[in-house]
């Protein structure tokens with residue numbers, strides 16, 4: 001009777017000690033990144049400031065082609081989320097601003113519209129079905145992992161979006177930059193997009209591509 005009880009208690013104790021060891025793994029960006037995230041900072045050197053991030057309080061600069069700015073709090077910027085499967089970002093859209101068609105290969109996304117009026121939408125990969133909606137302040141919308149999605153400001157005032165992700169490092173691939181912002185040969189781009197030469201040249205000029 002006594003021995004099994006002792007055994008149970010010691011099991012409980014060791015498993016809770018184990019759990020507390022795994023509570024967090026604040027990233028040490030000086031060590032290499034790997035498939036399971038960054039290596040852990042020495043827990044003895046972790047402070048509360050590793051779990052707090054201030055940069056999202058600052059409006060981002062929207063003086064650019066897209067009238068769109070973003071501040072990410074992913075593991076490289078905010079080491080406290082490393083290994084936790086979550087992260088967050090702030091996006092600002094000036095009047096007429098656009099978050100161009102893009103995907104996050106590593107995470108589903110949930111947005112909360114803190115200010116303004118936008119259209120949010122995504123295109124389902126399985127059925128090519130389009131889902132979009134005008135969102136107003138306080139609305140929430142989800143974008144499933146890996147699907148192409150977009151937002152644009154349809155209001156008369158700037159919009160602010162808070163986006164959370166189911167990964168500490170969701171990654172991002174922007175369709176327009178993938179097609180027109182690199183050295184993919186123009187003749188290839190014409191073939192794979194069905195656009196004509198003049199349009200491809202124009203878009204490469206807009207997005208900084210060559211070739």
Ligand SMILES: *[C@@H]1O[C@H](CO)[C@@H](O)[C@H](O)[C@H]1NC(C)=O
Pocket residue numbers: 061062063064
């Ligand atoms: C915003 O970005 C533009 C273009 O890069 C720059 O000229 C401007 O100074 C920036 N504004 C602020 C407030 O940083």
